[in-house]
Amino acid sequence: MSKLVLASGNAGKLREFASLFATHFAEQNIELISQKELSVEEAEETGLSFVENAILKARNACAQTGLPALADDSGLEVDALQGAPGIYSARYASADDGFGSGDAANNAKLLAALADVPEAARTARFQCVLVYMRHAADPTPQVFQGSWEGRILTVPEGTDGFGYDPLFFVPSEGCAAASLSKERKNQLSHRGQAIQQLLARWQA
Numbered sequence: 001m002s003k004l005v006l007a008s009g010n011a012g013k014l015r016e017f018a019s020l021f022a023t024h025f026a027e028q029n030i031e032l033i034s035q036k037e038l039s040v041e042e043a044e045e046t047g048l049s050f051v052e053n054a055i056l057k058a059r060n061a062c063a064q065t066g067l068p069a070l071a072d073d074s075g076l077e078v079d080a081l082q083g084a085p086g087i088y089s090a091r092y093a094s095a096d097d098g099f100g101s102g103d104a105a106n107n108a109k110l111l112a113a114l115a116d117v118p119e120a121a122r123t124a125r126f127q128c129v130l131v132y133m134r135h136a137a138d139p140t141p142q143v144f145q146g147s148w149e150g151r152i153l154t155v156p157e158g159t160d161g162f163g164y165d166p167l168f169f170v171p172s173e174g175c176a177a178a179s180l181s182k183e184r185k186n187q188l189s190h191r192g193q194a195i196q197q198l199l200a201r202w203q204a
């Protein structure tokens with residue numbers, strides 16, 4: 001069994017990876033281990049793009065474990081906010097602006113920022129970049145990318161998922177991402193698309 005570190009501290013992401021990887025990775029004799037289980041200290045996300053941050057996270061996990069690593073950097077781009085919060089999605093709200101931090105605070109700040117924006121102008125998309133590195137000095141990281149179009153709701157909806165899912169309306173499904181099963185979300189989402197590309201490449 002060869003080991004692969006998942007370089008993320010986000011429990012919601014880990015659940016989605018575990019679900020899609022379960023069958024495929026068992027077949028390939030790869031064991032997926034979260035970086036927390038290996039006591040990896042989280043990387044500082046100092047990049048200016050999703051791909052840079054994903055590389056920083058994967059390299060950090062490789063360096064601390066000596067194992068190959070997979071990292072996900074993702075976020076929400078809102079058109080009415082000129083693409084914000086983007087790569088800063090996890091750090092959008094803070095104590096300084098009175099919202100505090102974390103998913104609920106981020107969602108509250110987003111609703112406030114869009115208070116005067118009508119439905120048709122509330123278009124947005126999730127972006128995900130996945131990076132796989134064999135070791136910390138890997139000169140050819142594998143990069144996979146997905147995006148998912150939707151609209152920002154005016155009231156949170158649904159109880160599943162994580163992050164901005166309660167505010168992300170998925171037109172094809174007629175509901176929020178937080179109302180989708182993990183399996184359905186993986187069929188459609190930015191992360192699901194990137195993981196499926198990775199699985200296709202690795203099976204080739």
Ligand SMILES: O=c1nc[nH]c2c1ncn2[C@H]1C[C@H](O)[C@@H](COP(=O)(O)OP(=O)(O)OP(=O)(O)O)O1
Nearest residue numbers: 008009010072073074075076089090162163164165
């Ligand atoms: O499917 C999603 N459904 C809802 N929200 C999502 C999704 N995908 C990303 N997001 C949001 C969560 C977080 O606010 C930011 C990711 O930030 P990002 O730095 O990549 O992840 P993180 O800090 O939560 O964990 P880690 O860096 O350890 O992987 O975008």
Ligand SMILES: [Mg+2]
Nearest residue numbers: 009045073090
């Ligand atoms: Mg992060």
